Amino acid sequence: MIAETIFSAVSAAGLGIAAVTAYRKRFLSATRIAAYSLVPVGLVMTGVVKWVAHTAFSPVAWLGFVVLGVAWLLFLGTRAVERRRGGTRKERRAAAKASGPAAIAVCTPRPVTTTGAVAVTAGTSASGPPGPRGRAGPGTRPPARPGAVPPVSG
Template sequence: MIAETVCSAVSAAGLGIAAVTAYRRRFLAATRIAAYSLVPVALVMTGIVGWLADTAFSPTAWAGFGLLGCAWVLFATTRAVERRRGGTRKERRAAARAEAQDAVAPAASAPSLGPAARPAARPAARPEAKAKPRGEDDFSDIEAILKKHGI
């Protein structure tokens, strides 16, 4: 009962503000304010406000929300573990079987055309730079920048 009264008062105040805004010839803003102010009354008329009020003060409903949160945490945890391991158990088993098949009979799985048919190892994208020894060379790049700017 109180929630319906509050929602009606909020809607009436919003419509009053919309009327003042329309009087100032800001019709687009007034229309937007009127739309927002009609939402509380619409929620009361559909019964959502009553349902929310009953839910907010029900210990059973809060226990249900707690269980939903617990279920969500369990789902999220299993997804994280699954991603870390590299797929579902079924996918891992299929990959292990395929790996075992290739290891036991590689000639049976693909036609043998000799060493030229095997794909070559992928070359490195770029050679790795040698690590600089610690000591005086640590500030060489900073010195180069300072010299470049004449400092």
């Protein structure tokens, strides 16, 4: 009841401001102000304000919003895990069967020096294998001097 009164007063004030603006020969601004002023009355007349007021004070409605939020977070979480893994389990199995054992990359360890530093071999940098066009991946730099081994922090 009070919300409808407040919304009606806001609309009336907005229409008054629109009239003053139109009197000053600013018709485009006056029309825009009048449009914004009619929105609160339209919301009251359609029953949206009553529905929002009823929902705002209903604990069941708030629990419903919480349940919807939890469901949304679960969907996001499963999607993030799925993206990290590279698809669903069925998709990964189908890809593995289709490509065969030749497609599985064998990871060979890089040689380590006696000091514990990773030795730099031809075609690689201390940060890892080269990226496209022989460059190291993003956020990596080659050693300062060719053939230099980066210091071990420890």
